[in-house]
Amino acid sequence: MGVPKEELEKKLRSELDPAHLEVDDQSDGCGAKYQVLIVSQKFDGVKPTIKRHRMVHGAIEEEMKSIHAIQLKTMTPEEWEKLKPS
């Protein structure tokens, strides 16, 4: 059970080419529960949110088998600019 954080980051980077990526392991390093923010141009024009989440699930299909829970925030660079803490 669990996927190392580095492995998850690497997979997300190669599959979704994020302009910004934050992966937070919330299971004390066990790699079982993650909070992930992905900012990628690939989400542009993809609506509703469920489709973006499906893209992420697809990118980490293998990893998801060992991950218990993952909280996702998926944004385009444009959306991220508006929300970004300045």
Add this chain to the structure above:
Amino acid sequence: MNFVGRQAFRGPGLTFCRLLVARYSSKTGSKEYIDGLVKGKPVVVFMKGTPDQPRCGFSNAVVQILRFHGVENFDSVNVLEDEDVRQGIKEYTEWPTIPQIFMNGEFLGGCDIMMDMHKNGELIEELKKAGIRSALLEKAENKD
């Protein structure tokens, strides 16, 4: 007898039948079975635990959002009680995690999406489509 008996008094006859099916059919993870659970229902939540006793924070969050909108009487399926449903629902929706929310027989998403829709107001629209008027609308009108 106890469990089924209690359900029969609480819910309509259909629920009783479904419980019987759940008890005596081995294929609770099949597409047909899950179709039967979600089709024609305004709101169905596949969750860990029950609305009164959620066994996972994300399942609890979904229940609380629904309650916030005044939705108290929705169908729920406790996946911890049935491993077949637990796997079956993931295949049915091609969605890897629990909880999962259905409205009007359509898969809406998981906890994050529910929370997003709650925040941006889309949930009120989705509920309306399912024939439910959100309690938040009443509150807004009372203010005016």
